[in-house]
Amino acid sequence: MRTDRLQQEYGVRLRWSVFPLHPETPPEGRELSDLFAGREAMIRDMQARLLQVAAAEGLHLTERTRTYNSRLAQELGKWAEEQGRGDQFRHAVYRSYFVEGVNIAMVDELVRIATAVGLSADEAQIVLGEGTFAEAVDADWQRAMDLRITAVPTHLCSGKRLPGFAAYEDFVRLIGESR
Numbered sequence: 001m002r003t004d005r006l007q008q009e010y011g012v013r014l015r016w017s018v019f020p021l022h023p024e025t026p027p028e029g030r031e032l033s034d035l036f037a038g039r040e041a042m043i044r045d046m047q048a049r050l051l052q053v054a055a056a057e058g059l060h061l062t063e064r065t066r067t068y069n070s071r072l073a074q075e076l077g078k079w080a081e082e083q084g085r086g087d088q089f090r091h092a093v094y095r096s097y098f099v100e101g102v103n104i105a106m107v108d109e110l111v112r113i114a115t116a117v118g119l120s121a122d123e124a125q126i127v128l129g130e131g132t133f134a135e136a137v138d139a140d141w142q143r144a145m146d147l148r149i150t151a152v153p154t155h156l157c158s159g160k161r162l163p164g165f166a167a168y169e170d171f172v173r174l175i176g177e178s179r
Helices: 002-010 040-056 071-082 086-099 107-116 121-130 134-146 168-178
Strands: 154-157 160-163
Touching: 002 168, 071 086, 071 107, 071 121, 071 134, 086 107, 107 121, 154 168, 160 168
Parallel strands: none
Antiparallel strands: 154 160
């Protein structure tokens, strides 16, 4: 992954923040064609760009037709970070969502993903049931609003931003401009 490479080659320290991408999406998900009605060309372009970037990184993504609510995955991700498994959990969630088409709004799927990266199923259930990390996610969402972030992903470095799925060279330029 580009961010892993940046950490190794440039000593970049990452701080992951989550973003409220279509938080109104119901637990069962929503068809992208409904979400972006009248903007079908945009969906095709977005999917093509994502698949192109993924292929360049050696990732095998599938073309999605549905989106799912990521709020609970974000909360569990905050817990996984606290457990020292944040990167593993994020990678597993991305793979489940973008490659396997898993509905990451479903508690049982999230618990399955958590256990696959070595986290406790019982603790994951408690974290999700009690909303233990809801405030941390709310704080990230507020930060995104305060920074007027509207695209996912958006990378920030010393006040400069790089929105979208950028090439590795774009990250290198961002770091260079910020030093």
